[in-house]
Amino acid sequence: MTRKIGVAIIGLGPASLPHSHSLIDLAERVDVRWAVSRSAERAEAYRKQFPFAVTTDLEAVLADPTVEAAIVLTPPSSHLDVSARCFENGKHVLVEKPLELTVARGETLVEAARRAGKVFGVVLQHRLRPASLRLKAALAAGELGTVEAAFLSVPWWRPQAYYDEPGRGTLARDGGGVLLTQAIHSLDLFRSLVGVSRVVAAQARTTKLHRMESEDFASALLELGNGAPGTLMTTTAAYPGHPERIEIIGTQGFATLIGGTLSLSFLDGRKEVVEAEGSTGSGANIMDFPHDAHRAVIADFLEAVSTGRDPVVTGNEALASQRLVDDILAAARR
Template sequence: MSHRFGIALVGIGPGAVPHLQSLFDLRDTIELRHAVTRRPALANLGPFQGMLTPSADLQAALADPRVAAVIVATPPASHLELATQVFAAGKHLLLEKPLDISLTRAQAIVDLARTSDLRLGVVLQHRFRPGALALQDALASGRLGTVQAASVRVPWWRPQSYYDQAGRGTLARDGGGVLLTQAIHSLDLFCALVGVRSVLAAQVITTGLHRMETEDYASALLTLANGAPGQLLATTAMRPGRPECIEIIGSLGSAVLEGGSLQIDFVDGQTQQHKAQGGTGSGANIMDFPNDDHRALLQDFVDAVTQNRAPRVTGLDALHTQQLIEQVLERAAANQPGP
């Protein structure tokens, strides 16, 4: 089926699982041509096991003329180097979050995509949840009225065994803790829904529940795009882990998006609901979620390439979310009492 859109997947760790399933679901129109990993003998290709031979040869994948785009699902510290090679080969790039471990490196990736005139998408799949799309529509149509206040909470849990894995929660590999690794999904959606103008105050700590280099708890007071107040709380110390939640108070109604389930109560007594099935990866089982949102994001990215348009989640979107995270960290550092 030569008409299928050719893709190479780089990185076959746990984060690749929903990508592999999504590629398999869309196999009638998308062809996974290469699976690249440093340890091919240990790679588990899930639904593609036995159908495709994994390889450590990235250059062969990049040289394949039938590969139009590359999905990079490797640790954040490797992203800039891989993005440089992907764009140099003339391939479009779908990159796992975050862009990279620092704003400087993240900006460099965005700049590379722009100067190469190639598409850069980022895996921030919460925007594709049907409940999130319904909430976005309610805001855009004015049915919620003017936003009066909003909050985003990520009360997740990760056991110490998660952080005992090599590189987990380190600046060198991950670039940060709960904000950049877990909460970035909800923060990206929050920014897309209501926008954030500034960070007024913040607290960032590592609780006594974890031994790790970076933060496992962060809270902040925010000013939203329209000047209304906002709040942020994110942690991986909330046992056993509960679904992330965005709450929006509008002049014509209030909305609660918990996980993928949406409840809107309008001032005129009407309600709107959307129930979602499946977990969100909020607990010890980090892969406890369906791949529906990944599949929708992948389809949108392929459509963006073939239709010559921007994907729904761009590199610039991801950069803005990472800038917000950096502002929270900077404000928290400034709020620390002196010796």
Template sequence: MRKIRIAIAGAGLAATPHALALNELHDEVEVVGVVSRSRERLERFAGTHGFPVGESFDAVLKDPRVDAVLVLTPPYSHLDFVEQAAAARKHVLLEKPLDISMPRAERAVEACRAAGVQLGVVFQNRFRPAVQRLATRVKSGTLGPLAYAGVDMRWWRPQSYYDEPDRGTYARDGGGVLMTQAIHSLDILIWLAGDVSSVTAATATSVLHSMESEDFASAALTFESGAAGQVFATTAAFPGFPERIEVVGKRGTAVLEGGHLRVFFQDGHTDEFHDPSSSGFGARPMDFSHTAHRELLKDFAAAIREDRAPQVTGDDALRVQRLIERITTHTAGPQ
């Protein structure tokens, strides 16, 4: 098996689960350099995980050993990193979202497509065992044609979370609860139920947070299949609760709460599966296992090795980001 060699850009909050996962994949993936704007953060991160420090992003792009870059920088910077990597013919694995706006997100996807390099996006929840079990039930037709699919995400973030410089601003993050937290559940929603034909939505910033963007969003959806849908998302629900995804089909209903999946079939039998891993729904945003990150990274490395698209692509990320844009702008018409 050819070992895939990657460089990491960014050593902030999102980097730890990736680092833990990469060290477990040492037989398949090698980290050849880490770069960051903060020298102190870089040295602490690299030292903790045993990674070599890179001279600069330009330097790692010029390194012929590097097959791919893992971009873990703030959202507003994603396009710049992706375009540089694509120009250097390096594959890209990008932390969500693609960037802070649809035009920039589309440019990122197109840059990789034009360069002929793979673009994967970090929607690691697709790799959680309970989610994969739910996807199997839906995509195999076990539940029958879908009548409804919805997301209910009642998470909590204290004000100290939003007091971090520029967090929750449009200029840095592109939005609030939808772009930063609910994007994972929305990705699963449209992965399972398909694209959305119409949206009626409302967003707000509650009295519990001082922040620029929304910490509350609600939407009624109609999917292209004709199924109804619903989205509720907030980071103002103390102390935070596991997110709920519900799918109603002709033959039964599936309910996924955190890692606990229950399927109720109309013929009377049930299916239950429990994955004990959490999703960071409370005051500690990184309170979750890195196992799903490991499986996503493993798939991305295999995609490079096998010359195929990864399981989560840039086009997948565009679909969910378009839905978020429609919810935040309260756009009701066809997608």
């Protein structure tokens, strides 16, 4: 049996739910030593739901030698500070998306991980869905031929009540709007599949459906990694919320990835479908999705810690996707 790795969960907001369920599933591989929140009320609510030791004393957790790794689920504005303290205390870190508020802070975080010599992963779980892995393998093997064009659409919905929560949709807490907070999962997957070499033109705005500081709509014309054209549209104003969609036109076939379901249609008449169950969190209930992909991310991270290899989504990979968000917003301002 693989040695169990001692882990602490830091941050017990909504994001802790799929991670906690995943850690229960992975009980043979992980020993959850602590779950930490600075809020006593939130810690008590969590204690009633999950079988892990709960505390509000982060310092004690960081000093605990049985904690080898931390899963950081605090707001984006605190990722650098909390993760850096984990590195200073000899912990490996898996941090929730987005990497940080800004590219500059993200670069500082990635450098801190490099200096510490610790495994550093980012929770961009769409890459580890079975359909995503199959599509990536098909592209790598040339099954679709040469990519001639690709499209990304994220027509999600968030009610105003979501943005009325303190800090939601602000630059100070979230670092941005739909691109960085909601669509980052699909944008990161899209970039990992077909590459993006340039943002040709873009638009970004806040629609009349929301009162918020950052954008709830963004679109862009892109140049893919091989020079082919691409387009992108993301929003949280598409009621009641619809699954994200990636489409890829190849010289030998066409791929459609809707949520976690993949359809491949080849010019020689062959077809293939990889089915997925469950929603994608595209509507008002932000946690309306299965935790399978989160479990895969954590399992990959644990394997990386055990073997010393990089996780699937490294800090540098997350940083590249955050730079793309910045490039889209910069093009929109122009």
